[in-house]
Amino acid sequence: MAPEERRLREEVRAFLAGNAPSPADLPRSLDARIEALRGWQASCYRAGYVGRAWPREFGGGGRAPVEQIVVDQELAAAGALEFVNVVGLDVLGPSLLRFGTEQQRRRHIPPILDASEIWCQGFSEPEAGSDLASLRTRALERDGRFVLTGQKTWVSWGQFARWCGVLARTEDPGSGRPRHRGISMLIVDMNSPGVDVRPMTQITGHAEFCELFFDDVLVPEQNLLSSRGDGWKIAMYTLGHERGTAALPRQVKLRTWLDRLAFTLGDRALDGRALLDDPGAQVPLAQAMIGIEVLRYHAQRTVGEFLAGGAVGPDSSSVKLLMAEAEQRLAATAVELLGPAIEQADPAGHDEDAFWEETYLYSRAASVYGGTRQIQRNIIADRVLSLPQEPERAEGARSRLD
Amino acid sequence: MELELTEEQSWISESIDTLLSREWVAPQDVSGASAERRCQIWRALVEFGSFGMKEEGEDGLGAVELCLIARSLGSHLASVPFLGSAAVRLALAPQARSLPAGIAALLSSQDPIGVALLEAGSGWTVERAGTRLSRGINGLEIRGEKVAIEQLKAVGQLAVLAMLDGEPALAVTPPSAAGLTRQAQQCFDETVLMGTARFDAVPVPGSGVLGGPEARQVLRRLMTAGSLLAAAEAVGAAGHILDLACRYAGERRQFGRTIGSFQALRHILADAYVRRESGWSAVRYAAAAFDDGDPEAAQAASIAKAYVSRGAREVAHSAMQVFGGIAFTAEHPAHRFLRRIGVRAQQFGDAAHHERRLGRELAERVSQARSALSSPVLTEASSA
Numbered sequence: 001m002a003p004e005e006r007r008l009r010e011e012v013r014a015f016l017a018g019n020a021p022s023p024a025d026l027p028r029s030l031d032a033r034i035e036a037l038r039g040w041q042a043s044c045y046r047a048g049y050v051g052r053a054w055p056r057e058f059g060g061g062g063r064a065p066v067e068q069i070v071v072d073q074e075l076a077a078a079g080a081l082e083f084v085n086v087v088g089l090d091v092l093g094p095s096l097l098r099f100g101t102e103q104q105r106r107r108h109i110p111p112i113l114d115a116s117e118i119w120c121q122g123f124s125e126p127e128a129g130s131d132l133a134s135l136r137t138r139a140l141e142r143d144g145r146f147v148l149t150g151q152k153t154w155v156s157w158g159q160f161a162r163w164c165g166v167l168a169r170t171e172d173p174g175s176g177r178p179r180h181r182g183i184s185m186l187i188v189d190m191n192s193p194g195v196d197v198r199p200m201t202q203i204t205g206h207a208e209f210c211e212l213f214f215d216d217v218l219v220p221e222q223n224l225l226s227s228r229g230d231g232w233k234i235a236m237y238t239l240g241h242e243r244g245t246a247a248l249p250r251q252v253k254l255r256t257w258l259d260r261l262a263f264t265l266g267d268r269a270l271d272g273r274a275l276l277d278d279p280g281a282q283v284p285l286a287q288a289m290i291g292i293e294v295l296r297y298h299a300q301r302t303v304g305e306f307l308a309g310g311a312v313g314p315d316s317s318s319v320k321l322l323m324a325e326a327e328q329r330l331a332a333t334a335v336e337l338l339g340p341a342i343e344q345a346d347p348a349g350h351d352e353d354a355f356w357e358e359t360y361l362y363s364r365a366a367s368v369y370g371g372t373r374q375i376q377r378n379i380i381a382d383r384v385l386s387l388p389q390e391p392e393r394a395e396g397a398r399s400r401l402d
Numbered sequence: 403m404e405l406e407l408t409e410e411q412s413w414i415s416e417s418i419d420t421l422l423s424r425e426w427v428a429p430q431d432v433s434g435a436s437a438e439r440r441c442q443i444w445r446a447l448v449e450f451g452s453f454g455m456k457e458e459g460e461d462g463l464g465a466v467e468l469c470l471i472a473r474s475l476g477s478h479l480a481s482v483p484f485l486g487s488a489a490v491r492l493a494l495a496p497q498a499r500s501l502p503a504g505i506a507a508l509l510s511s512q513d514p515i516g517v518a519l520l521e522a523g524s525g526w527t528v529e530r531a532g533t534r535l536s537r538g539i540n541g542l543e544i545r546g547e548k549v550a551i552e553q554l555k556a557v558g559q560l561a562v563l564a565m566l567d568g569e570p571a572l573a574v575t576p577p578s579a580a581g582l583t584r585q586a587q588q589c590f591d592e593t594v595l596m597g598t599a600r601f602d603a604v605p606v607p608g609s610g611v612l613g614g615p616e617a618r619q620v621l622r623r624l625m626t627a628g629s630l631l632a633a634a635e636a637v638g639a640a641g642h643i644l645d646l647a648c649r650y651a652g653e654r655r656q657f658g659r660t661i662g663s664f665q666a667l668r669h670i671l672a673d674a675y676v677r678r679e680s681g682w683s684a685v686r687y688a689a690a691a692f693d694d695g696d697p698e699a700a701q702a703a704s705i706a707k708a709y710v711s712r713g714a715r716e717v718a719h720s721a722m723q724v725f726g727g728i729a730f731t732a733e734h735p736a737h738r739f740l741r742r743i744g745v746r747a748q749q750f751g752d753a754a755h756h757e758r759r760l761g762r763e764l765a766e767r768v769s770q771a772r773s774a775l776s777s778p779v780l781t782e783a784s785s786a
Contacts, residue, residue, distance in 0.1 A: 262768040276768060282761030286708075289760060293705050297687035298680040304406060318676045374665075380675055381668035385648050388663040 005070050012074040015047050020080050034160050037084035041115035049075070050083065051113040054097065058109035069303070072249035077256060087156060088112035088119035092165040094241045095185070095234050099226040104187070108163070120161035122152035122188070122212055123235060130375050132167075133180040133232065137214065139168035141221065146170070146186060148217040158210030159199050164188045167231045183231035187223040188214075203361050242370055243316035247299040247323050254292045254326055257359065261285070261334050264352055268341045281337050288333045291326035298322055314383040317376040324366040324373060331356070331363035415470040421446055422478040429642070429735035432479045432593045440556070444482045447471070448512050453487065455495040455509060456693070464693035465492055465627060469634035469685055476638025476746070479738055481593040483514035483553035485631050485749070490515045490561045492627035493620050496695070504574055504610030513558025516577070517628065518548035518599060526751040528563055528570060528621035533601065535566040535573060535611060542611055544573055544601040554584050554597030562601070563621060570621055571613040573606045580604065591741035626700045628750035629707035630689050636714035636746040637681045643739035644674050647721035667724055674720040677713040684709050701760065708756035711747035718743050
């Protein structure tokens with residue numbers, strides 16, 4: 001680590017020691033909680049820890065991308081609260097910076113950074129999950145506006161968002177033409193008439209994501225991102241970006257969870273012996289550690305290439321696969337090793353048990369969100385190994401290469 | 403830590419590949435390669451400067467470069483006494499100036515070196531051994547028996563783990579020494595010939611013995627370096643069989659289409675690719691840590707060795723599944739890669755050995771931190 005990165009790390013640590021609220025301090029009601037989380041992101045932004053590598057002219061820090069990675073790793077290592085505008089920061093913000101007009105960037109980037117406006121993404125639909133190109137939401141142009149109709153799902157933070165990046169069909173691809181043609185990306189104001197948001201309860205018990213319904217929602221044509229028909233290209237850039245940069249902070253978080261698990265195993269005894277001293281627990285713990293550490297080594301190598309060249313290559317799919325594998329292995333190891341103790345439901349261990357049960361349940365999403373494990377394998381098979389394509393999928397797969 | 407290859411490192415890798423493509427045989431012919439051809443490859447590696455080691459404050463090759471060479475050797479299934487020769491030199495180089503003359507001579511010697519650590523019934527520990535150094539009339543003598551010494555017939559020197567006054571020590575002797583008898587062993591990979599050596603009061607000069615705390619350091623580094631080189635070779639072999647399987651999947655037709663267009667096989671190959679690439683990331687990270695003298699280097703090497711020992715096998719199994727029946731014929735090269743990977747997976751500790759060690763060390767660190775109530779130290783390593 002370079003001296004200036006070390007200095008930055010120390011600076012972030014000092015900031016966190018003086019300012020970080022703990023998750024236990026958060027208000028219980030969801031609305032109040034979101035307000036507190038906005039405040040936390042805003043104070044991190046003022047300290048220079050949000051959008052550190054984004055252009056200065058739009059409110060970013062204008063620094064090297066590696067600095068943001070250092071900051072994110074420190075935040076994760078300290079168990080700091082996550083940024084509430086994660087979709088804006090990781091997904092739509094980078095797309096706006098890459099494809100947006102000057103006016104769009106000036107209007108939208110600063111409120112993404114300080115969380116005064118939360119963003120969500122409207123990509124998946126009930127009939128278009130992994131097969132995203134089959135999406136049906138339509139945006140027909142009429143009198144200088146788009147009229148948007150359709151349904152979106154798995155929209156994280158939709159109930160708190162002011163803006164949504166929506167993929168919609170602006171043209172009929174025509175028969176025999178690839179279905180990803182004619183898809184555009186629209187910036188939709190969630191306050192518009194005709195937008196209906198319905199939160200869905202997840203298996204963890206939280207309602208982090210929503211269904212969205214658009215009923216003749218009017219979207220001004222200046223809210224088109226890039227050109228008509230560029231939606232697919234933007235979506236692929238967006239998803240690749242998310243895969244390419246999120247791994248290192250996530251890895252640090254997994255490492256803190258591994259250490260937490262080891263501590264908990266030291267606290268819990270089975271038949272008079274601490275679980276941590278049992279070789280039958282030590283080996284699975286080591287296997288979980290190996291998965292997490294190899295994720296770091298591989299992500300550092302591929303992110304290094306990303307930072308050097310700026311483009312997220314198909315190897316971000318390898319990182320995504322390793323990330324899901326490491327997280328799921330750790331969480332499954334935790335519930336297997338703690339299982340007997342969790343079953344006994346000692347009130348003294350309630351919070352810890354609840355943390356691992358939730359972590360385990362949440363980990364099952366890691367191989368689904370942002371492109372399933374199977375989609376990542378398809379990307380590697382097509383774009384890295386250049387294997388022949390499946391005949392029935394050739395049309396959809398070609399679209400990724402355009 | 404630098405994870406990008408420098409121009410010089412890329413050049414080393416390409417040069418060794420070119421050399422082996424020109425001078426070494428095809429994978430299906432490796433078992434028939436003549437002793438003369440094997441010697442020729444060894445001489446070419448020496449001439450190339452493969453053993454010009456980085457000593458204190460000097461330029462030269464380190465673990466990253468030697469792992470690149472090992473990866474190429476594994477990819478071509480070359481049959482040379484490289485692994486032990488490179489591991490011993492990497493273990494000695496950082497202490498070159500404080501070594502006894504007979505041990506330091508290994509660094510400038512052009513002889514291949516064999517590593518004699520393992521004994522019948524023992525695991526891969528360098529903390530103790532049944533073989534002993536005792537004081538006879540003519541000075542120190544080695545007594546005991548070592549097994550699984552790679553390329554025993556071809557090596558010019560043996561680095562032997564033996565106990566001296568109850569402490570682990572490293573002794574060096576030529577295999578032709580009086581009182582030393584060699585025997586060939588059954589080999590899973592006939593291109594990696596193994597042998598046993600019996601030591602019946604084999605005399606060694608005092609300058610050929612390293613004892614005390616320096617010996618422990620060198621022996622532990624020998625395990626670390628050996629793990630990395632064995633893992634690097636396994637990644638190379640896994641990479642080659644995977645390339646062959648991908649090519650085959652693009653040519654072989656069944657049900658009227660190339661079999662590589664079936665998702666069942668595409669996904670097997672994609673997973674194998676991830677295993678190979680991440681395995682190499684692990685080896686490269688750990689090798690760079692070794693060269694930096696990082697205190698975490700031994701742990702990183704254990705992680706890489708455990709991961710690659712399982713992962714490279716997985717890649718070979720997946721590739722063979724893609725080949726189908728043809729890979730079950732002796733004539734097909736698939737089993738040559740599988741055998742080489744199997745041998746490298748065992749050497750310097752298999753996955754289970756390293757996982758037990760990592761788990762034990764993690765438990766010890768956590769126990770210490772719990773008693774000191776200073777948890778933050780634990781996350782230091784992962785954000786470095």
